[in-house]
Amino acid sequence: MALAVFRDGARILVEDKWDRPEPFYRPPGGGVKFGERAIDAVRREMREEFDAEIRDVRPVGTLENIFDYHGRIGHEIVMVFEARFVDASHYAAERIDGMESVGTRIEAVWIDVSRRLDRPLYPEGLLELLGDSLDQAAGVGVDTG
Numbered sequence: 001m002a003l004a005v006f007r008d009g010a011r012i013l014v015e016d017k018w019d020r021p022e023p024f025y026r027p028p029g030g031g032v033k034f035g036e037r038a039i040d041a042v043r044r045e046m047r048e049e050f051d052a053e054i055r056d057v058r059p060v061g062t063l064e065n066i067f068d069y070h071g072r073i074g075h076e077i078v079m080v081f082e083a084r085f086v087d088a089s090h091y092a093a094e095r096i097d098g099m100e101s102v103g104t105r106i107e108a109v110w111i112d113v114s115r116r117l118d119r120p121l122y123p124e125g126l127l128e129l130l131g132d133s134l135d136q137a138a139g140v141g142v143d144t145g
Helices: 038-050 128-131 132-136
Strands: 002-005 009-016 024-026 055-071 073-086 095-099 105-112
Touching: 002 038, 009 132, 038 055, 038 073, 038 095, 038 105, 038 132, 073 128
Parallel strands: 002 073
Antiparallel strands: 009 024, 009 105, 055 073, 095 105
């Protein structure tokens, strides 16, 4: 799996997901096709699902995610990238609507990660992986004096 983190200050863009026992947030992205590089998968997924072009795509790290999906254990390796939208209007939008390849509607929303979230953010460890750069964007621990 390859995910793209888009930042706007202390906000990141996440999909509002409901396909587990509880609702959760996850950055946009998806599966990596056989023979495809993860960085290309992120670009493809953003084009296919949100009709959006992205730039400045750079790897942040990899997370291993073990989870329960309707009573069955799932396991995935998640490549995390940071990226920017070519169209800056996406940063002003409250939400970005999209469509999965199977025809399921997707909604991506901006959440402020400097505040307590109302549901889990997956994959686990994402905020720790993003680390200091999110703290600086949110103004946490930044010496202004």
